[in-house]
Amino acid sequence: MLPTMKLGKRAPRHDARIPMLAAYTARLPSAPASVDWSDGIKSWGVMRNDTLGDCTCAAVGHAIQVWTKNAGQEQTLPDNAVVALYSEVSGYSPDNPSSDQGAVETDVLNYWLRHKIEGHTLSAFAALQPKDIRDVKDAIWLFGGVYIGLALPLSAQSQDVWVVPAAGLSGDGAPGSWGRHAVYVVAYDARGLICITWGRLKRMSWNFWAAYCDEAYGLLAKDWFEASGKAPSGFDAAALAGDMAALRQAA
Numbered sequence: 001m002l003p004t005m006k007l008g009k010r011a012p013r014h015d016a017r018i019p020m021l022a023a024y025t026a027r028l029p030s031a032p033a034s035v036d037w038s039d040g041i042k043s044w045g046v047m048r049n050d051t052l053g054d055c056t057c058a059a060v061g062h063a064i065q066v067w068t069k070n071a072g073q074e075q076t077l078p079d080n081a082v083v084a085l086y087s088e089v090s091g092y093s094p095d096n097p098s099s100d101q102g103a104v105e106t107d108v109l110n111y112w113l114r115h116k117i118e119g120h121t122l123s124a125f126a127a128l129q130p131k132d133i134r135d136v137k138d139a140i141w142l143f144g145g146v147y148i149g150l151a152l153p154l155s156a157q158s159q160d161v162w163v164v165p166a167a168g169l170s171g172d173g174a175p176g177s178w179g180r181h182a183v184y185v186v187a188y189d190a191r192g193l194i195c196i197t198w199g200r201l202k203r204m205s206w207n208f209w210a211a212y213c214d215e216a217y218g219l220l221a222k223d224w225f226e227a228s229g230k231a232p233s234g235f236d237a238a239a240l241a242g243d244m245a246a247l248r249q250a251a
Contacts, residue, residue, distance in 0.1 A: 005198045008053020008102035009149050009180035012215040014127075015106055019243045021126040021218050022135055024236055031137040036187035037066050037144050038194065038201060041074065046199035047082045053102040054086040055197075056182040059147055060108065062196040063184045064120050066145050067223035081118045085111070105149050105182055105215055121222055124241045128216040133206065137188055139218035146185045148195070148216040151176035156212075161192075162204035164211050175212050 044065065047058035061077040068075040086092050089111050090103035112122040128146065129135045139146045154172040155165040165173040183202070187194035192205040225237050 004050045006049055006051070006053050006055070007152065007179040007181045008049070008055045008100075009182040010102045010104045011180065012149060013104045013106050014215070015110075018106070018125065018127045018217075019240060021128050021139055022132070024126065024240055025135070025138045025142070028138065028142075030134070031141040034187075034189035035137070035141050036189075036194070037070055037140075038186040038196070041065055041069050043076075044196050044199045044201075045076060045079070047077070048079050048086075049198055052083065052086065052092070053100050054082060054090075054092075056103040056105050056108045057082045057086040057089070059182045059184040059196070060085065060112065060117065062186075063145055063147060063219060063221075064117075064223060066184070066186055067221060070144060071223060075120075077118055077120075085117055088115075102180070105147065105217070109147070109217060109219070122219060123222060123225075123237075124220040124243070125217045126220070126240060128218060130213040130216045131210055136193075136209070136216065139216070140185060140188055140193075143218040143220065144186075144224045145219075146216050147219055148183060148185055149214050150181045150183065150212045151214045152178040152181050152212060154178045162202065162208045162212075164205070164207045169211055175214075180214070 044062060047054070047061045049055050049058045061082050065074060065076055086103060089107045090101065092099045109122065109125050128139050136146065153174055154177045156162050156178060167173055169175060181197070183195040183197045185193050185195045192203055193209055194201050194203050220237055220240055
């Protein structure tokens with residue numbers, strides 16, 4: 001792993017007002033055996049996550065790429081827009097390098113509920129139960145991906161595919177021993193999941209997900225639901241947006 005690839009997710013700050021995705025998907029058919037929304041995207045962009053701990057905001061940029069590509073016209077946030085978002089949610093200032101301290105995922109999402117990012121809006125978001133594989137698959141299928149946080153182990157630095165090391169969850173395999181990182185997950189199959197990190201696709205095993213994912217959210221955005229038509233007809237997007245109204249007002 002190159003030393004210029006930075007982390008930057010701060011510890012989860014859970015909010016009891018955030019609805020749980022399972023409340024909306026319980027009556028839907030099971031998700032497909034495999035899903036991949038990354039097809040056709042040739043350049044993801046590092047979005048300054050090689051020099052800044054802005055992974056929580058780079059993941060927003062990657063989500064927008066996925067949604068708009070599948071809607072028919074891919075759009076990529078300029079790096080300065082990603083850095084501007086990072087500054088708003090974390091207090092980072094280019095004039096003060098020591099202010100590069102990462103950001104909280106829910107701070108990023110709550111900010112996005114209230115402000116457009118280069119014209120892109122977030123209507124709502126829902127929390128996942130990370131250890132419930134059905135919940136994870138449902139979210140990737142319905143939302144065109146999942147915005148997640150990982151407590152990465154040192155062992156992940158040198159792995160081509162992220163897996164739990166042979167020694168288990170201690171030593172170099174201890175959760176968070178490397179640090180925390182935000183990524184956008186775009187695919188899954190029987191072997192595991194695929195996320196976007198540092199401008200490229202990265203595979204992880206289901207066991208790795210279960211061991212190191214410490215927060216996960218499905219994002220409801222107009223770029224996906226209104227333009228792509230990928231969501232199944234039984235999903236009550238309007239109800240989820242309504243439940244998020246109080247969170248948007250208080251954020």
